[in-house]
Amino acid sequence: MLPERGSNTGANRLRYYYRRQRYYYRRQTGANRLRYYYRRQTGANRLRYYYRRQKTEANRLRYYYRRQKTEANILRYYYRRQRYYYRRQRYYYRRQRYYYRRQWYYYRRQRYYYRRQRGANRLRYYYRRQDQMSTKTTTLLRGTIIEDRCQQIG
Numbered sequence: 001m002l003p004e005r006g007s008n009t010g011a012n013r014l015r016y017y018y019r020r021q022r023y024y025y026r027r028q029t030g031a032n033r034l035r036y037y038y039r040r041q042t043g044a045n046r047l048r049y050y051y052r053r054q055k056t057e058a059n060r061l062r063y064y065y066r067r068q069k070t071e072a073n074i075l076r077y078y079y080r081r082q083r084y085y086y087r088r089q090r091y092y093y094r095r096q097r098y099y100y101r102r103q104w105y106y107y108r109r110q111r112y113y114y115r116r117q118r119g120a121n122r123l124r125y126y127y128r129r130q131d132q133m134s135t136k137t138t139t140l141l142r143g144t145i146i147e148d149r150c151q152q153i154g
Contacts, residue, residue, distance in 0.1 A: 039045060
């Protein structure tokens with residue numbers, strides 16, 4: 001059976017349903033609001049936030065400590081390497097000095113032997129010269145003696 005013209009029972013029904021829905025929704029949101037107030041009072045979120053913040057802070061500190069440690073290790077490594085290079089340089093310098101000293105010693109010894117030899121040569125030269133002089137005089141003397149004899153004979 002069709003409804004009478006002008007009566008809007010369908011619209012009323014729709015309005016009723018809409019109103020009831022809004023009422024239930026408001027009641028629900030009220031509950032939510034209560035839940036929100038309760039949570040706010042307990043401060044669970046705040047506590048959670050603080051705990052999270054502390055955790056991040058601790059992590060940050062841990063990260064900085066670790067970074068400092070690595071930095072210190074790097075510095076220690078560089079310092080050790082520098083010390084090693086310095087020691088090696090000193091060793092090379094000392095060795096060089098030793099070789100230089102040894103060379104100088106050999107040079108001096110050589111010079112000494114050379115001088116000694118020269119001295120010996122000089123002596124030998126003098127002896128030889130004296131010998132030559134003596135032989136020359138004897139030959140000269142011999143020649144004069146022979147000449148004198150020839151004159152005596154002749």
